[in-house]
Amino acid sequence: MFFYVKGFVLRLMRSIDSQFAYDTHQMMDLKSVRLSFSGEFTSDLVSVLLLLAKNNVGGRSVMKKVYNVMIESLENLIKHAFFHNEDSFPAIFILGKDEAFYYLATGNKIENKKISELQKRLEKVNHMNRIDLVKWYNSILMSDQSLNSTNGAGLGIIDMAIKSNNKFEYGFHKIDENHSFFTLKIKIESEI
Amino acid sequence: MDSLKIEKQDTTPLLDFNLDKMEFILEGECRPENGLVFFEPVISWLDVFIDFAGSVELGKKLEFHFKLEYYNSSSAKFIFNIFKRLKSLNSKGIQLSVLWFYDVLDEDLLESGKEYEKILGLKFHFLALQN
Numbered sequence A: 001m002f003f004y005v006k007g008f009v010l011r012l013m014r015s016i017d018s019q020f021a022y023d024t025h026q027m028m029d030l031k032s033v034r035l036s037f038s039g040e041f042t043s044d045l046v047s048v049l050l051l052l053a054k055n056n057v058g059g060r061s062v063m064k065k066v067y068n069v070m071i072e073s074l075e076n077l078i079k080h081a082f083f084h085n086e087d088s089f090p091a092i093f094i095l096g097k098d099e100a101f102y103y104l105a106t107g108n109k110i111e112n113k114k115i116s117e118l119q120k121r122l123e124k125v126n127h128m129n130r131i132d133l134v135k136w137y138n139s140i141l142m143s144d145q146s147l148n149s150t151n152g153a154g155l156g157i158i159d160m161a162i163k164s165n166n167k168f169e170y171g172f173h174k175i176d177e178n179h180s181f182f183t184l185k186i187k188i189e190s191e192i
Numbered sequence B: 001m002d003s004l005k006i007e008k009q010d011t012t013p014l015l016d017f018n019l020d021k022m023e024f025i026l027e028g029e030c031r032p033e034n035g036l037v038f039f040e041p042v043i044s045w046l047d048v049f050i051d052f053a054g055s056v057e058l059g060k061k062l063e064f065h066f067k068l069e070y071y072n073s074s075s076a077k078f079i080f081n082i083f084k085r086l087k088s089l090n091s092k093g094i095q096l097s098v099l100w101f102y103d104v105l106d107e108d109l110l111e112s113g114k115e116y117e118k119i120l121g122l123k124f125h126f127l128a129l130q131n
Helices: A002-012 A018-030 A043-054 A060-083 A112-126 A130-142 A152-164 B035-055 B073-092 B107-120
Strands: A033-039 A091-097 A101-111 A169-174 A179-189 B004-006 B014-018 B023-030 B061-071 B095-103 B124-129
Touching: A018 A033, A033 A043, A043 A060, A060 A091, A060 A101, A060 A152, A060 A179, A060 B061, A060 B107, A101 A112, A112 A152, A112 A169, A112 A179, A130 A152, A130 B073, A130 B107, A152 A179, A152 B073, B004 B035, B014 B035, B023 B073, B035 B073, B061 B073, B061 B107, B073 B095, B073 B107, B095 B107, B107 B124
Parallel strands: B023 B061, B061 B095, B095 B124
Antiparallel strands: A033 A091, A091 A101, A101 A179, A169 A179, B004 B014, B014 B023
């Protein structure tokens, strides 16, 4: 809910007072946020965020995992931004760490009519074990589906599930009749 | 037929498919926004190469050095297709050996290599980089 409120506030409040900055800081501190960005995502920005993440995640092994999942999730945000060019509702990316996990959280606006398909896919992924996820991934890889797909033929979400080795947490927060804010949280064990 | 070389860029790897040495290298990070833009010319080149390989004098051994540290999901299918094409060289009398390099701490990359090996029915040599 916080994500939605934040986007909403950013949109409506053109003048940001110092209390707002303080509250945001406190909230980010409380949630152990290492890195975050709210706004429009471009490929240049993604390169910068990836570079910053490399310096923010300790341990090469876990860094590799975080980095892999981060690329897929940021690419989703870019793709989304592209589809809603006419309407620049800010998306958000957060990299944080708590006791046992690094977590990546994203939020972006989607059309309500796309929710059921997305939800189905997320549920399917969440109900599969690692072995079945790898099988599913391989079957898409080997399928004769044409190569012209820019969306990775749906591999991204499966890839993130395999690498994170944890269930997705997600939510849909209504914006208006036709749109919602989709939030996704992916956890990665900080000790591998 | 000329070799194919594409220099490394921010989101795409070094690609060096050298016909004189019969050594193909793919090295770096591969996360193009649109996989098709980067890979389509590569796949087309490989199709020509595979035709060519049967008709003209070339080395009888090809080494493919897979040194990608990372590839995104929209590249995965193209990479599979590159391997599939290279596999077909066997029938042209060219012996392929695949060297899959990975960071010793990157289990996911090793696992991905083993999956490709399995679904392609090819034998890879896995080389752990210590850094």
